Amino acid sequence: MASTDARVISMDEQRAARAAQGGRPRCAATTSEGRPCRNYAVADGYCRIHADEVADPEEAPPARPPARPSGGIDLFEGLRDVLGDDWLDLVKDVAAFARRRLTGDYEVDEFGFDADFTTNVMMPLLRPLHRYYWRVSNSGTEHLPTGGGLVVANHAGTLPADAVMTRLDIFEATGRHARELGADLVFRSPFIGHLGRKTGATLAAGDDADRLLEAGELVAVWPEGFKGVGKHWRDRYKLQRFGRGGFVATALRAQVPIVPTAIVGSEEIYPLVYDVRVLARLLGFPYFPIVAQMFAAPVLGPLSLLPLPTKWHIEYGEPIDTTEYGPEAADDPMAVFDLTDRVRDTIQQMLYRNLMGRRSVFF
Amino acid sequence: MAEAIGRRVLITGIANELAGMLARRLEERDDVEYVVGVDVREPHHDLTRTEFVRADIRNPLVTKVITAAAVDTIVHMSTVSAPDSAGGRARMKEQNVIGAMQLFAAAQKSDTVRRLVLKSTTAVYGSDYSDPALFREEDTPRVPPTSGFAKDATEIEGYARAFGRRRGDVDLTILRFANFLGGRMESAMGAFFALPVVPSVLGYDPRLQFCHEEDAVDVLGRVVLGSHPGIYNVAGPGILYLSQCVRIAGRVPAPIPLPLVSAVAALVKRSRRVDFSPEQLRFLQFGRVGDIQRLREDLDFEPRYSARAAFEDFIARRRISGIVDRDEVVRWERELYDFIQRKGQERFIAARRST
Numbered sequence: 131m132a133s134t135d136a137r138v139i140s141m142d143e144q145r146a147a148r149a150a151q152g153g154r155p156r157c158a159a160t161t162s163e164g165r166p167c168r169n170y171a172v173a174d175g176y177c178r179i180h181a182d183e184v185a186d187p188e189e190a191p192p193a194r195p196p197a198r199p200s201g202g203i204d205l206f207e208g209l210r211d212v213l214g215d216d217w218l219d220l221v222k223d224v225a226a227f228a229r230r231r232l233t234g235d236y237e238v239d240e241f242g243f244d245a246d247f248t249t250n251v252m253m254p255l256l257r258p259l260h261r262y263y264w265r266v267s268n269s270g271t272e273h274l275p276t277g278g279g280l281v282v283a284n285h286a287g288t289l290p291a292d293a294v295m296t297r298l299d300i301f302e303a304t305g306r307h308a309r310e311l312g313a314d315l316v317f318r319s320p321f322i323g324h325l326g327r328k329t330g331a332t333l334a335a336g337d338d339a340d341r342l343l344e345a346g347e348l349v350a351v352w353p354e355g356f357k358g359v360g361k362h363w364r365d366r367y368k369l370q371r372f373g374r375g376g377f378v379a380t381a382l383r384a385q386v387p388i389v390p391t392a393i394v395g396s397e398e399i400y401p402l403v404y405d406v407r408v409l410a411r412l413l414g415f416p417y418f419p420i421v422a423q424m425f426a427a428p429v430l431g432p433l434s435l436l437p438l439p440t441k442w443h444i445e446y447g448e449p450i451d452t453t454e455y456g457p458e459a460a461d462d463p464m465a466v467f468d469l470t471d472r473v474r475d476t477i478q479q480m481l482y483r484n485l486m487g488r489r490s491v492f493f
Numbered sequence: 494m495a496e497a498i499g500r501r502v503l504i505t506g507i508a509n510e511l512a513g514m515l516a517r518r519l520e521e522r523d524d525v526e527y528v529v530g531v532d533v534r535e536p537h538h539d540l541t542r543t544e545f546v547r548a549d550i551r552n553p554l555v556t557k558v559i560t561a562a563a564v565d566t567i568v569h570m571s572t573v574s575a576p577d578s579a580g581g582r583a584r585m586k587e588q589n590v591i592g593a594m595q596l597f598a599a600a601q602k603s604d605t606v607r608r609l610v611l612k613s614t615t616a617v618y619g620s621d622y623s624d625p626a627l628f629r630e631e632d633t634p635r636v637p638p639t640s641g642f643a644k645d646a647t648e649i650e651g652y653a654r655a656f657g658r659r660r661g662d663v664d665l666t667i668l669r670f671a672n673f674l675g676g677r678m679e680s681a682m683g684a685f686f687a688l689p690v691v692p693s694v695l696g697y698d699p700r701l702q703f704c705h706e707e708d709a710v711d712v713l714g715r716v717v718l719g720s721h722p723g724i725y726n727v728a729g730p731g732i733l734y735l736s737q738c739v740r741i742a743g744r745v746p747a748p749i750p751l752p753l754v755s756a757v758a759a760l761v762k763r764s765r766r767v768d769f770s771p772e773q774l775r776f777l778q779f780g781r782v783g784d785i786q787r788l789r790e791d792l793d794f795e796p797r798y799s800a801r802a803a804f805e806d807f808i809a810r811r812r813i814s815g816i817v818d819r820d821e822v823v824r825w826e827r828e829l830y831d832f833i834q835r836k837g838q839e840r841f842i843a844a845r846r847s848t
Contacts, residue, residue, distance in 0.1 A: 167847075206840060218833060229826045233819045234740030240732055240782055241626040242700050317779075318622040320696025320751065327700070328734075337625040337632075 223250075241309070241338065242327035248307060252329050253298060259291075260298050263439050264395060270446035271303040273389055278343045279449070280381045281308055281350040282473055283391035284369055284481060285358030288400035288419045291437060292393045293352055297329075299444050300348065308350040309342050311377070315356075315416065336380060343384035351377045353470075360405060360417030366397040367481045375470035382460035382469070387449035390473050392480035395442030398491050440491050447480050499526030501605075502717060503564040504543075505550050505596065506532055506571025510678040511612075513538030514710045515568065519717065529562055531555055532571065550592040556599040563605045566717055569596055570612035572649060574642040574681060582641070589645040590652075597656040600663070608664045610716050611653045615669045615702070615726060615783045616643035620775040627784040630669070630724040641770035657722075664722040668712060671728035671783060674803045675706030676810030681773070687813060691739050692757065692777075695748040698736050699780025702728045705798035705806065712794055721792055726783030731800040735777070741801070742808050743815020751778075 157167040157177035167177055209217050227250050230236050236246040260266050274281070283296055293310055300308045310326075311334035317323040332338040334351065342349050352358060353372040361370060381388050401422035410418035427434040450473060452459075459465040502519055504512050507530025519525045520542050528543040530536060531550060548554040550571055558564070572589050579585035600606045618624070619634035638644045650667060657665035673680040682703070685691065704727055712727050739746045749757050754774055788794050798806065807813075 206836065218837075221833065222830065225826050225829050229822050232740060232817060232822045233743070234733075234737040236737070238700075238732055238734060238737065240700075242732070242734070244734075314623045320694075323622060324696070324698040328698075332626050333623065335623075335625060337627075337629075341627065 238328075241330070241332045241342070242324075243307070243309070243330035244328040245307065245330075248329045253301060256294060256298050260295055260302070264295065264399075264442040266295055266299055266395075266442040266444060268299055268303060268444040268446065270448075271300075273446045273449050274300060274304050274306075274348065275387050275389070275449060276304075278346045278384060278386040279348050279389055280343065280377060280386055281348065281389045281391050281446070282377060282477065283350070283352055283393055283444075284367070284397070284477055285352035285354040286361050286366060286397035287437070288359060288402050288421055289437070290352070290359050291399060292396035293350070295396070295442065296350060296391065296393060296444060300350070304348075306348050308348045311339055311349060311351045313355055334376070336376065339377070339380045340383060343380065343386050353377050356416035360402065360419065361397075362405070363401040363403055363422070366401075367394075367485060369474055369478050369481075372470050372474045375466045378466050378469045378473065379460040381452050382455055382466070383457055385453050385457055387451055388469075388473055389449050390447040390476040390480060392445045392447065392477050392484055393442065394445075394481065394484040394488060395440040395491070398440045399437035401438075438492075441488070441493050443484055443488065445480055445484055447476055450476070499524050500566055500718065501527040501562055501564050502529070502566045502568060503559060503562070504528065504530045504568045504570065505555075506569075507543070507545060508532040508534040508536040509570060510538075511673070511706060511709055511713075512536075512568075512570050513540065514677070514706065515570075515713045515717070516540055516543045518710055518714045519543075522718065524718070527562060527564075529558060529564070531558065549588070550596045551588070555596065556602065559599055559603045559606065564603070565605050566608040566610070567596070567600055567606060568610045568612070568713065568717055569593065569653075572612065572642075572646060574614075576641075585642075586645060589642075590648050593649040594652050597652050601656055601660055606660075606663055608666070608717070608720070609653070609656065610666045610668065610713065611649065612713070613650055613667050613669045614643070614646050615671050615728070615781055616772065616776070617647045617650060617669065618781055618783070619643065620699075620772070620779045620781045622779055624779065624781065627782050628726070629784045630726060630787055638772050641772045643770075643772045664720050666716045666721050667724040668716065669724065669726045669783060670709060671702040671704045671726070673706060673709060674703045674807040675709075676807065678706045683807065683811065686738065686742060686744070686807075687811065688761075690745045690747040691735075691742075692747045692749055692761070693735055693739075694754055694774070694778050695750045697751075697778040698734050699777055700732045700782050701735055701738065701780055701800070702732050702782045703798075703800045703803040703807075704728045705796070705803035708796040708798055708803075711797075712788070712792070715792065715794060723787070723791065725788045725792055726785050727788055727796075728783055728785055729796045729798045729800050729803050730785065732782055733800045733804060735780070738804055740817075741804060741819075742813055743817040743819060744813070745816050 209221070213220050227246070230246060236244065238244045281296070281300070283292065285292060297308050297310065300306060307330050310331040312326055312331045314333060316326050316331065317333060332342070339349055354370040355373060357370040361368075378388070400419065402419045403422055404420040406418040406420060410416065423430075423434045423436070423438065450469070452469075455465055455469065459469075502525060504516055506512050507516060512530065513536055516528050516530060517538065517540065519528050520540065529546060530543050531546045531548055533547065533549050535547065536545060546554065546558055559567070571592065573579040573585050576582040576585045579588055600609055615628065616638060617634065618628045618632065619636045619638045621634075621636040623635045625632065638647055653665060653667060657663065672682040674682055682701075708729060709727065712725075715721070733741070736746065758774060785796070788796075
């Protein structure tokens with residue numbers, strides 16, 4: 131077949147070759163179909179393809195659709211150069227996505243989770259942050275359960291970037307969407323609230339979490355809450371109180387494992403040096419942060435609002451089995467407190483271990 | 494005794510489309526002996542054996558009907574949801590709340606009544622950011638409705654439950670319907686999507702749940718003819734975001750910043766096309782979804798129309814045409830594919846020739 135005779139010719143080479151021929155002599159070889167080759171000759175009176183064939187027929191690179199022989203800018207080749215080899219599928223995917231969004235042809239679950247939007251818009255947007263900005267590495271992803279489970283992690287950094295990155299990290303590792311439990315302030319806020327719902331977050335209240343775990347979802351929770359996100363720089367990696375242990379009771383009721391998770395690097399992205407309480411109270415915020423990089427504002431301008439590009443590591447710890455306590459332990463406050471402390475201690479130890487092991491904040 | 498002969502049913506608010514559909518359903522049944530409808534307006538349905546009594550439910554005549562006809566089942570569905578159709582909010586409240594009180598009082602007096610079915614609404618759950626994702630029937634609203642139809646519905650349910658406590662021998666069924674949609678019924682949501690542009694609150698996208706009118710009639714028929722005491726949320730499975738509805742309908746959204754919403758609502762209200770109470774504005778912010786597990790398990794009812802199916806049926810039957818045509822978009826996509834395919838083929842042929 132003619133197509134199997136195809137050779138790779140990079141566009142630049144081709145263009146250079148074309149520019150070089152003034153009189154444009156044709157190739158002297160005959161094609162496999164017995165007709166004279168219509169390609170322009172490049173060297174020794176043969177076109178590039180036949181010149182190679184004559185020289186060394188074995189050294190043929192794997193077959194690939196040949197470059198268009200005519201001149202001008204080739205849209206197809208250009209797109210391939212930019213988007214990679216499977217660019218055709220990519221174009222089709224984007225077109226299909228656009229069609230689904232325009233006609234409302236996508237499914238949303240009862241909590242408002244829009245998997246189509248999350249997978250195709252949110253995750254690709256966040257991926258550069260995950261991969262290049264904070265260079266998130268992980269360990270212990272094998273501890274993430276395949277069924278229902280509760281991921282519990284530390285929370286800090288003035289803005290809850292750790293939650294978003296952990297979501298993405300779990301998605302990259304397992305292909306599963308962890309469902310976050312958020313504070314009601316999140317759902318009260320315009321835009322953020324509905325973005326949260328669409329990306330799968332729901333209210334950190336018993337009912338919703340129970341439902342998600344019953345359905346076998348992976349649920350992620352940051353029990354430090356605003357006490358964690360708004361913690362002072364000097365308190366970095368010191369876990370705050372773990373709420374009232376509601377998350378533990380939920381896991382006990384559903385009898386799912388708790389995965390203690392330590393995020394290192396996230397607590398240094400916005401070193402909070404001062405909390406303007408008066409302003410926070412006035413505006414109804416849980417805290418009003420002054421972060422370290424703000425002092426660089428006279429020099430860096432708006433750049434000073436960027437989070438610091440620290441190096442992150444997420445460690446998923448060994449799951450804590452809740453079946454040994456039994457579902458009735460959910461109604462036993464003592465057992466809930468004990469288990470809450472155990473989870474908190476585990477994460478604290480994991481944090482210390484990872485902090486000791488890291489080379490520097492940024493690398 | 495009445496049971497042995499056949500059911501004798503009283504339907505309030507018979508002029509409503511849904512009540513008419515229920516009456517027609519009951520007329521077809523052999524085990525329903527007698528159907529009487531009460532309303533202040535004359536019904537326009539094709540009813541054959543249903544008797545019509547033109548009366549307000551506050552009228553003592555209703556008590557007489559219940560006694561004289563030996564009614565054993567009362568279906569109360571005359572609650573008015575829009576102030577305009579009742580002639581103002583004050584009259585609406587009077588009709589809804591006082592009317593229900595008097596109806597329940599009459600039912601309590603009667604010794605033939607065995608069953609009371611109340612058509613209620615999921616609006617009794619209110620609408621708030623701190624709501625659970627799905628409301629169970631036993632959940633209490635985080636922020637109870639303070640005005641309009643939702644408040645009336647809450648009060649009516651309260652009286653119905655008081656009645657149920659006093660008459661333990663009567664099966665009380667409360668059906669909390671989600672927003673109705675369908676080809677025939679007039680509904681708040683129907684009017685909303687028929688507006689030239691669909692208003693929304695900027696930065697908020699409520700989750701909506703719908704109940705198709707055919708499912709509503711099926712459920713009503715089932716509880717009227719059977720014995721299913723309790724409270725049930727009634728809706729199709731699944732949800733749609735408001736933004737998604739707008740896209741499915743191919744309409745144009747008009748997001749309004751929150752501070753301007755009341756002003757715009759007043760304007761729209763003046764045009765008499767859609768009613769916007771503060772409750773509905775909150776609903777447009779946060780939406781509301783009821784859990785239909787009990788409907789499925791205890792009532793053994795599987796809705797035929799999911800939220801999407803109900804909405805698409807409504808769009809098709811009401812002939813709501815969009816600015817963005819779905820077929821058009823699908824055609825664009827296919828054309829793009831065809832173009833890529835054609836180009837690919839051309840290139841392939843060109844490549845074959847050249848080698």
